[in-house]
Each structure stands twice: as C-alpha cells, then as structure tokens.
Amino acid sequence: MSGTITVSATASLQGAFTNITAAFEKANPNASITINFAASSTLASQIMSGAPIDVFASADEANMAKVSEANLIVGTATNFASNSLEIIVRKGNPSKITSLADLTKPGLIYITCGPEVPIGRYSAQVLKNANVTVKPASFEPDVKGIVAKVSAGEADAGIVYTTDVAATNGATVGIVIPASVNVIAKYPIATISTSKNQSLAQAWIDFVLSAEGRSILQSYGFGAL
C-alpha cells in the first residue's frame, strides 16, 4: 500500500486513531495518513462542501447519514466501535457529584455541546431519560472543549464519552451513568466516494476493523460491537 490519504475523524477518536495510524504506517511504510479531528457535524459539513477527504469516521449515525444521503460514501458505512457516556469532573471531584441529579446543584457550572454535535444530542437524551433538567453555561464547539474546561477547573461538569475521561490520564474522573438511562454511541466509518486513493482508504478501514485495530480501540476505552 502506498500514497497519501486524509481521514476525518470525530474528536473523541483522537488518541485511538493517532495510535492506529502509527501502527498502520509502520506496517505500510509507503503510506502516509493525515487525520483531521473535529466534531462529527463539522467534518460532515466540510465533506459536503467538497473537502478532499478519503475516510470519514463519525461519532453518530446521523452525521454519517447526512454524508451518505449526499451520495458521498462508497457502499454502506460500517460500525466499528461503541462508546458510552460518563459525567466528567475534575480530579478529586471537588463538587462531589455522584449522580445526574447532582448536576442541578445551585452554582454548579455544567457545559455541553449544541444539538448538532453528537455528544450534545446524546447528553440531552441521557438527561431526558433521567428526568433531570440542567441549564448549561455554554455550548462548546466539540467534546474536547468540554473536557478542556472541566480539567482546567473552569467548569464543574459535563457529559462526555467514557474514552474522553480515560484520555485525560487522571486529570479528570468519570462518574458512571446507570445503563438504564445511558446512551451507547455507535461509530460508523466509510470511504468517501470522491477519494482519489480508495484502495488505501479501504486498507486503512480494514486495519481499523482488524484484531489489532480493535485492540487499540479497546485500550482507549471503546466498546466492541
């Protein structure tokens, strides 16, 4: 395999895909993979505006569907990982949050993303499932914005992917959300039909789906499908 491709991947995949790419490039020294990390919604609109992207990995099926409806993917998308949600708080849990209901504590700064970003929609769904109403202080542009502000101590809590908490290496703690109200996010991946190197794009996707790819994903906290 040789050549260059650009992968647009949802921000929550940053750690896992960086690692998978290193392993892929080691196995294929003539291939070069560039990854563009942002919110799935941002990536979907970039692709639909004609950005030269070869592979799209979304954190939800809705944004993949938008790209698919624009006839921009090859075949059908494959789900390759799952992710559940946790309440993220700073190391030591200074606000003593133990449940979703604690997010309504007065003076507590809860931040989220807008409804167009998957994590924004998922957290709204979780809060609705738990019958909890929280007023967010901010709608961050992507999940990394929530993680950054909570780990910096400027916001008290947010709802993020399990993998995001793991990626902070102890700077934050995840409070488990009961399975009865939790949302399991499924991550689909697909080759973009305008790709000039579809064979490399497919090889990279195959690598993500391979045993090696899956074990890297699991090491970052992603669930199998």
Add this chain to the structure above:
Amino acid sequence: MNRTPSRTRTVALHRPPVAVLALAAIAIAFFALPFIGLLWRVPWSDAWSLLTTDASLTALRLSLETSIAATLISVMFGVPLAWVLARYGFPGRRIVRALCLLSLVLPPVVGGVALFAAYGRRGILGDALFEWFGLRLPFSTAGVVLAQTFIAMPFLVLTVEAALRGLDPQNENAARTLGASRWYAFRRVTLPAIRPALIAGAALAWARALGEFGATITFAGNLPGRTQTMPLSVYLALESNPGQALVLSVLMIGISFAVLLGLRDRWLGQPTSSDRV
C-alpha cells in the same frame, strides 16, 4: 509644475508598469473573490427572514453591546497607555510596549487560555474577583467584553501612539507656559490634534472586537443571549443552518466594510486629489 519634455515621459510617469499592475490586479482579485463568492451563495430570497430570527437578533444585539463596551474600555485605558508609551522614556519601555501589543499577533485561542490563567476560576485573580466583587468572568457577558478588549485594545494603542509621536510637544508646552493646566492643555491642544487617529483607532478596535472569535469561545464559552456573539453564531450555524450563517457573515462583512470605508481618509492621512476621484 514643469512641462514634461515628451509625451512618452508623461505616460511613464502616470501609468504604473504592466507587471506591477498585473500583480496588483491578482492581489485585488485574491481579496475580492471570497466576498463575491459569499454574496453569490447567500440565499437572498430568505435573507431577511434568516436575519430577523430570534437567534440572529440575539447574537447581533449581544455583539453590538459587547463590542461597544470593549471599545469604550479600550479608549479609557488605551489612550493613557499610548500616552505613556509615546511620551515617557522609562527603562523597559520597549518590553512593555511589546507586551501590550502581544495579543495583536497571538492566536486568539491562546489569548483565551491566558485569560483563564489570570481571570478564570483558578486563575491568579479569579478568586479575588469573586470574593471582592462577586464576579465570575468565564461564561459571562463581562467575560466576552474582557476577551474582546484584550484582543482589540492594541489596535487603538498603536494608532494613538503613532499620532502622539508625530505631534510636536511644543504646542502643548506653549499652552502650559500660558497658564493652561495639564488636563486643559491635553483637552484643548493635544486631543484635537490626535482626534483623527483616536477615531480611526477606536473604529479599528471596534471592528476587531465585533469579529472576535477565538478568545471569546475559549474564555467565555458559547451560550445564546449571554456569550454567543455573531462570529460564534456564524460558526455554529455553519453546521445546522448554512443559509443563516451566510446571511450573518454578509452582515458582518457589510459593517466592517462600512467602517473601513469611512475610515479611509483618516487612516491614510490627508486625502489626496486622486482619492477624491
């Protein structure tokens, strides 16, 4: 004016070389095309209804309020700062000037992170601000004004400092020897002389504050009605409602363009005859 000896000489003097013209034309196209492209893509038939949605109007109002506040604060503190930088040769002046102008060249996101370090909840002054004034700047409208001021004030300082340097202090000194107080001399002699630069600097700072994005979203977050200014609203609408994003973009471009147009003569100094054509 002397008569020119020959016709060819006249042509050579009045017409720039073709190569220069060609490069300049490419530069003009480079700047003009993106805006023409935007205008071309705006859904004009829905423009008014997109512009007058609650979301757009809320962002527009917040943007106007915060950017005007940031401009007033910039004038209040920026003019004294420019004065000190222009008039007093204290040790380390170059370092102080560089420090005060740093946010001009810094990526605004870095500016936002730095603002956290100073005025955030865990910043140097964060706790003091909260205990003394009950002020929490992150995620607040005041935080938006702070971020805009941080990014925009250098434009005013640079412009006013340059004007103060170009001024002959003799006039002010003369006023003072005639018995004028320091403040009176400043108000009646210096201020009128730097007024064009002050207006230009304030207008530039205002336009910059209006367009501020990175420091705002980093430090103040994004909440409609509280911290979601027009640039933030444009960025987020790009995904959910591209038509609205385009209409808001064109409005912002229109405002900025009007400011720059109105400012032309002041910014460039004395108008020349060719300027009037």
